[in-house]
Amino acid sequence: MEAFYDNDFEEDAPPVVHFENVGVRYGMGPEVLRDLTFSIEPHSFQFLTGPSGAGKTTLLRLILLAVKPTRGLISLFGQDVSGISKNALTDVRRRMGVVFQDFRLLDHLTTYENVALPLRVQGKEETSYRAEVVELLRWVGLGDRMHVLPPVLSGGEKQRAAIARALIVRPDLLLADEPTGNVDPSLARRLLRLFIELNRLGTSVVIATHDFSLMDQLDVRRLVLGDGRLHIDE
Numbered sequence: 001m002e003a004f005y006d007n008d009f010e011e012d013a014p015p016v017v018h019f020e021n022v023g024v025r026y027g028m029g030p031e032v033l034r035d036l037t038f039s040i041e042p043h044s045f046q047f048l049t050g051p052s053g054a055g056k057t058t059l060l061r062l063i064l065l066a067v068k069p070t071r072g073l074i075s076l077f078g079q080d081v082s083g084i085s086k087n088a089l090t091d092v093r094r095r096m097g098v099v100f101q102d103f104r105l106l107d108h109l110t111t112y113e114n115v116a117l118p119l120r121v122q123g124k125e126e127t128s129y130r131a132e133v134v135e136l137l138r139w140v141g142l143g144d145r146m147h148v149l150p151p152v153l154s155g156g157e158k159q160r161a162a163i164a165r166a167l168i169v170r171p172d173l174l175l176a177d178e179p180t181g182n183v184d185p186s187l188a189r190r191l192l193r194l195f196i197e198l199n200r201l202g203t204s205v206v207i208a209t210h211d212f213s214l215m216d217q218l219d220v221r222r223l224v225l226g227d228g229r230l231h232i233d234e
């Protein structure tokens with residue numbers, strides 16, 4: 001895996017994510033998040049937590065530029081994203097891997113094809129990535145499930161396929177929304193080890209979760225949302 005994953009560490013790299021007084025509302029509704037000011041540093045590991053409806057998914061969508069802030073400034077990898085060009089936006093998005101709550105696997109593609117899809121979309125030739133995809137699938141324990149379609153995978157297998165698909169682009173930032181929501185505690189621990197290993201190899205990791213037993217396994221920073229505001233437990 002080390003060979004597969006060789007992120008360079010830059011000294012004095014800018015924060016991966018920086019928010020300055022960010023607020024967001026949906027349509028004409030109330031602000032669901034307000035006055036968010038925080039940074040996510042390169043190579044850092046944090047949980048994002050808070051009660052259901054507190055805005056964890058909304059915060060991840062702001063980072064993904066899937067939702068626009070109604071006020072404030074967002075920078076990603078040192079770049080202010082308001083008024084960013086389409087090409088620069090594509091580059092920024094390519095540096096992020098995402099594991100969605102509902103996996104979003106394509107049912108007509110095999111596990112292998114799902115994981116390879118982000119590379120195919122980038123226009124890469126299969127010969128250039130095939131070995132990498134197979135290695136990663138083995139690494140997440142799906143070596144023998146490569147050629148089946150997602151509907152026959154268990155919840156935990158789908159989760160690992162979604163995680164592998166997020167990792168295959170070797171992201172500088174991994175955002176995972178309740179990545180252990182559908183698995184038993186022992187698999188949750190295994191998945192957490194996977195994220196720790198990824199972080200060790202250089203990726204900044206943000207895991208959104210309600211699961212205190214998961215968070216209690218690691219003494220890392222917690223970004224806690226409540227009443228629309230962010231509180232940070234260092």
Ligand SMILES: Nc1ncnc2c1ncn2[C@@H]1O[C@H](COP(=O)(O)OP(=O)(O)OP(=O)(O)O)[C@@H](O)[C@H]1O
Pocket residue numbers: 026029032050051052053054055056057058059
């Ligand atoms: N598309 C939308 N349109 C209108 N309101 C929305 C939309 N998405 C989320 N909201 C509202 O924004 C608030 C934050 O929702 P969000 O899904 O971000 O919370 P969450 O912390 O991720 O919740 P959960 O833990 O239940 O997934 C909630 O009040 C929700 O109803």
